[in-house]
Amino acid sequence: MKLRHSIPIILVVLYGVVPLLLQHNNYIMSILVASLTIAGIALAWSLLGNLGGMVSFGHAAFFGVGSYTSAILTMKMGVPVFPAILFGGIGAAIASIAVLPALRLAGPYFALAILAYANIFRILATEFTSLTGGAGGLLGIPLFPELFGFNFGSKLGSYLIITSIVLIFAVIYRMIRTSYHGFALLAMIEGEDSTRVVGVNSTFLKAMMLFLSAFMTGIIGAFNAHYINFLEPDYAFSGVWTMIPIVAAIFGGYRTLTGPIIGAIVVYTVDQLIFKALIPSGHQIILGALLTLMILFAPDGLIPLFSKKLSWARRVKENRSPQTGHIC
Amino acid sequence: MLTLNNITVQFGGLIALKGVTFTIRDEEVLGLVGPNGAGKTTLFNVISGLTRPTGGEAIFNKINILNSPMHKRARVGIGRTFQIPQPLQELTVRQNLQVAQRFGTGKVNQDKIEEILNFLHLEDKADRDAVSSLSLSELKALEVGKALATEPQLLLLDEVLAGLETASKRAFMKTLSELNSKYRISILIIEHDIETISNMCPRVCVLNYGQIIADGTPKEVFSDPEVIKSYTGGAHD
Amino acid sequence: MSALILQSLYSGLLTGGYYALIALGLALVFSTVKIINLAHGEMVLLAAYMAYVMENSFATNPVVAMPLALVIASLIAVIIYFLISRIKKHRELNSLILTYGIGIILTNAILITWSADIHSTSNEAMQKPITIGPFSSMTSELIFLGVSMLMVAALWWWLTRSWYGRAVRAVSSNRDAAKLMGINPQNTELVAFIVAGILASFAGVALYCTGVIQPSLGTALTTKAFIITVLAGIGSIPGVLIGSVLIGVAESLTVTLYSSAIQELTGMVLFLLVLFVLPNGLFGQTRRRG
Numbered sequence: 001m002k003l004r005h006s007i008p009i010i011l012v013v014l015y016g017v018v019p020l021l022l023q024h025n026n027y028i029m030s031i032l033v034a035s036l037t038i039a040g041i042a043l044a045w046s047l048l049g050n051l052g053g054m055v056s057f058g059h060a061a062f063f064g065v066g067s068y069t070s071a072i073l074t075m076k077m078g079v080p081v082f083p084a085i086l087f088g089g090i091g092a093a094i095a096s097i098a099v100l101p102a103l104r105l106a107g108p109y110f111a112l113a114i115l116a117y118a119n120i121f122r123i124l125a126t127e128f129t130s131l132t133g134g135a136g137g138l139l140g141i142p143l144f145p146e147l148f149g150f151n152f153g154s155k156l157g158s159y160l161i162i163t164s165i166v167l168i169f170a171v172i173y174r175m176i177r178t179s180y181h182g183f184a185l186l187a188m189i190e191g192e193d194s195t196r197v198v199g200v201n202s203t204f205l206k207a208m209m210l211f212l213s214a215f216m217t218g219i220i221g222a223f224n225a226h227y228i229n230f231l232e233p234d235y236a237f238s239g240v241w242t243m244i245p246i247v248a249a250i251f252g253g254y255r256t257l258t259g260p261i262i263g264a265i266v267v268y269t270v271d272q273l274i275f276k277a278l279i280p281s282g283h284q285i286i287l288g289a290l291l292t293l294m295i296l297f298a299p300d301g302l303i304p305l306f307s308k309k310l311s312w313a314r315r316v317k318e319n320r321s322p323q324t325g326h327i328c
Numbered sequence: 329m330l331t332l333n334n335i336t337v338q339f340g341g342l343i344a345l346k347g348v349t350f351t352i353r354d355e356e357v358l359g360l361v362g363p364n365g366a367g368k369t370t371l372f373n374v375i376s377g378l379t380r381p382t383g384g385e386a387i388f389n390k391i392n393i394l395n396s397p398m399h400k401r402a403r404v405g406i407g408r409t410f411q412i413p414q415p416l417q418e419l420t421v422r423q424n425l426q427v428a429q430r431f432g433t434g435k436v437n438q439d440k441i442e443e444i445l446n447f448l449h450l451e452d453k454a455d456r457d458a459v460s461s462l463s464l465s466e467l468k469a470l471e472v473g474k475a476l477a478t479e480p481q482l483l484l485l486d487e488v489l490a491g492l493e494t495a496s497k498r499a500f501m502k503t504l505s506e507l508n509s510k511y512r513i514s515i516l517i518i519e520h521d522i523e524t525i526s527n528m529c530p531r532v533c534v535l536n537y538g539q540i541i542a543d544g545t546p547k548e549v550f551s552d553p554e555v556i557k558s559y560t561g562g563a564h565d
Numbered sequence: 566m567s568a569l570i571l572q573s574l575y576s577g578l579l580t581g582g583y584y585a586l587i588a589l590g591l592a593l594v595f596s597t598v599k600i601i602n603l604a605h606g607e608m609v610l611l612a613a614y615m616a617y618v619m620e621n622s623f624a625t626n627p628v629v630a631m632p633l634a635l636v637i638a639s640l641i642a643v644i645i646y647f648l649i650s651r652i653k654k655h656r657e658l659n660s661l662i663l664t665y666g667i668g669i670i671l672t673n674a675i676l677i678t679w680s681a682d683i684h685s686t687s688n689e690a691m692q693k694p695i696t697i698g699p700f701s702s703m704t705s706e707l708i709f710l711g712v713s714m715l716m717v718a719a720l721w722w723w724l725t726r727s728w729y730g731r732a733v734r735a736v737s738s739n740r741d742a743a744k745l746m747g748i749n750p751q752n753t754e755l756v757a758f759i760v761a762g763i764l765a766s767f768a769g770v771a772l773y774c775t776g777v778i779q780p781s782l783g784t785a786l787t788t789k790a791f792i793i794t795v796l797a798g799i800g801s802i803p804g805v806l807i808g809s810v811l812i813g814v815a816e817s818l819t820v821t822l823y824s825s826a827i828q829e830l831t832g833m834v835l836f837l838l839v840l841f842v843l844p845n846g847l848f849g850q851t852r853r854r855g
Contacts, residue, residue: 055658057603057665101841108601108661112791113840116833119788123830180430183423187416194414197376198474199402199432239784243669250662282677288669295663296651 014163023156030155031269036162037224039264042245043169044216046254051176052209053189054103057242058114059217061121062092064236066218067225068125071141081142085222092218093211095121103206122237137232141225158227165223166261169216174257181205244268247287250294329354329514330375330482335384337370344370345381345538352482357508357515359529361522363558367538368518369411372484376408377401388482402432407480409471411487415458421470422454425477432478444473447510448503465496476511483507485517489524504528522550534558568699573821574814575700581813582710583775585717585806586768587786588793590761592805595794596737597757600657602645603664606786607671608762612638612769613778614675617684627686627774634766642762646755668783676780685777709771716767717806724802729756792836
């Protein structure tokens with residue numbers, strides 16, 4: 001994969017070039033951090049879709065649970081921020097246990113069962129005022145601390161943290177995808193029985209993917225809580241945290257590893273810089289239109305579409321004949 | 329190795345299997361025949377775990393397997409092929425075998441995979457996509473390969489030869505006849521072709537309307553008037 | 566105390582009545598086309614806004630908006646049908662995402678056109694309280710309960726007596742067998758969508774006359790409709806009515822006995838309960854396992 005060759009370049013750009021050039025431009029840094037936050041969720045969502053075979057319309061549930069878990073742990077129990085973020089992920093994974101029974105349901109039921117959970121958690125967060133600050137929310141959530149002399153609470157620090165998180169997620173995704181478990185997960189999508197009959201515990205694997213996706217989303221939510229320093233139920237569990245990652249993943253191609261990440265950066269940035277300027281209230285209409293068009297014309301995403309066209313053009317140019325032996 | 333006791337399967341008003349009882353021993357090759365709809369595939373489904381019987385018990389090497397889920401049965405040594413091949417999607421032939429081996433035995437042994445590929449004459453297609461680049465007989469071979477990769481002690485072959493034209497059939501039959509001696513496993517094979525069964529199986533069971541009506545050598549069984557009636561006369565709707 | 570409960574039950578009944586209007590369209594499409602139209606709530610909401618426009622801009626009784634609402638809702642239904650029929654692979658899941666996208670478009674279109682303000686009918690005749698014995702409600706609630714009953718009866722008649730209605734039922738229960746009988750599934754699906762649009766338009770006007778509307782309501786409406794559909798079980802029209810009343814009453818009791826904040830929770834919890842405990846819903850006919 002050509003990805004392998006570009007890894008050093010990517011790392012240099014992410015950890016060297018961007019900080020050097022942009023660290024004093026607060027506005028752009030904010031957009032980057034936010035788009036990477038979306039990228040993290042998009043990746044987790046794609047993981048569940050690709051390897052778990054389940055489309056979810058309620059990832060905001062895990063995002064919110066992660067946010068609140070981490071915030072409450074740091075504010076009410078004095079847990080340091082970084083461990084609290086981890087617990088945020090764990091909290092979201094635990095919350096996903098409630099979704100487990102939905103695994104055996106057909107696609108649409110699962111997608112909407114998760115949506116119901118998102119709403120339930122939002123209402124619970126609003127009601128448990130003593131714990132969650134209720135509708136008023138939590139203010140003054142601790143920032144990222146200073147470590148090794150570097151203030152991670154700064155904009156640059158937040159950027160470095162979220163970038164690292166997303167990269168780690170990408171690595172985990174890739175590791176699973178190329179493992180035997182990943183193979184089994186891929187095969188399971190078309191029919192679980194064919195895998196069960198060779199010894200694959202398909203139910204267990206699906207559950208693991210659910211936990212992992214929830215865990216990842218929870219960590220992103222926790223990160224966001226300490227980045228924004230403020231939480232309220234309608235924000236933490238907002239449908240936006242479900243919607244934009246979906247658009248991003250579909251746009252970038254949710255079957256690939258880089259698709260959701262690039263999709264998120266592009267979609268979020270364009271939405272904030274261009275769409276929002278065009279239609280300040282209701283600019284998400286363009287995202288909806290984008291999603292609709294993509295499902296109709298490029299369900300595998302626009303980026304794979306481009307690369308397919310590029311490689312086809314290349315092959316025609318080199319006069320190579322199509323691969324033989326395929327039964328079409 | 330496998331003992332079935334009074335297995336009954338009822339779907340609503342339809343009785344698919346009724347009081348099926350028999351035993352298959354280590355390294356035995358047993359043919360299972362019967363008219364269409366007699367319940368042969370249902371029996372396989374019960375043994376492999378796709379269908380829960382409404383009554384009866386199944387003991388495999390002293391384990392009551394009816395309590396085990398499908399994947400556990402595969403791991404303790406029951407391998408099964410499907411009548412319509414179900415290759416693992418999005419994977420190559422080799423990956424199909426690797427997944428079967430990894431989850432059926434707990435680890436991957438590349439040498440054994442090569443051996444299976446060679447035995448089934450799939451080496452050339454090993455790294456091609458399983459779903460799109462295989463002919464029907466190769467898909468059937470892959471079915472057997474996946475089951476073999478799980479290192480079974482009992483192999484259930486469900487009409488592996490159906491749909492193949494004569495040349496492929498003969499070649500495949502030769503492969504199948506080596507299975508028992510090479511891998512030292514018990515084989516329970518469903519086939520329609522009486523000649524094939526008679527050549528391959530020293531023992532045959534006949535299923536009709538969900539019940540076993542004969543159990544013996546091919547000669548005994550195919551000259552049994554009950555059996556002949558079930559194939560020719562028996563009122564089938 | 567018990568008078569309170571009785572009033573609560575009564576209110577729940579009325580609410581359930583027009584919940585049924587909202588849910589029927591979704592249930593019909595789901596059982597015929599096997600697809601959940603995630604933009605259904607937005608169709609209903611759009612119809613509601615038509616009623617608002619009529620009342621606000623032309624100073625008429627909102628019910629006058631019916632024809633306009635009918636046209637708009639049916640038009641959207643037909644567009645959604647055509648878009649869905651263009652999907653080739655992974656029909657079920659891709660249609661989910663497609664209608665999800667359309668829902669977003671509609672919600673934001675409403676937001677752009679009419680802003681986020683909350684609206685509700687100011688028509689006096691609609692708002693006038695009406696008392697029957699110990700029970701009181703808004704006139705509109707009673708009217709639309711009646712409309713709902715009528716629509717359910719009409720739908721029932723149509724499904725059992727008319728050719729297209731029976732075709733819809735045939736395709737719902739066995740698509741291939743229906744084809745063998747000479748029924749064109751595509752046409753039947755189109756019909757199902759149009760009928761859903763018609764139902765949605767009634768539901769929208771009812772919504773405007775009995776409650777408040779705002780752009781964000783679309784998703785909530787779809788969710789509620791889906792909850793009721795699942796509660797009822799696939800392929801059961803009376804089930805939808807009973808399910809709607811059940812939800813309406815449960816919510817009403819929750820508001821009376823606990824607080825209005827967790828009103829939404831009741832529906833969700835009922836939904837999840839049914840999903841996991843009664844996979845076929847209360848009256849469903851088909852198995853739902855994936």
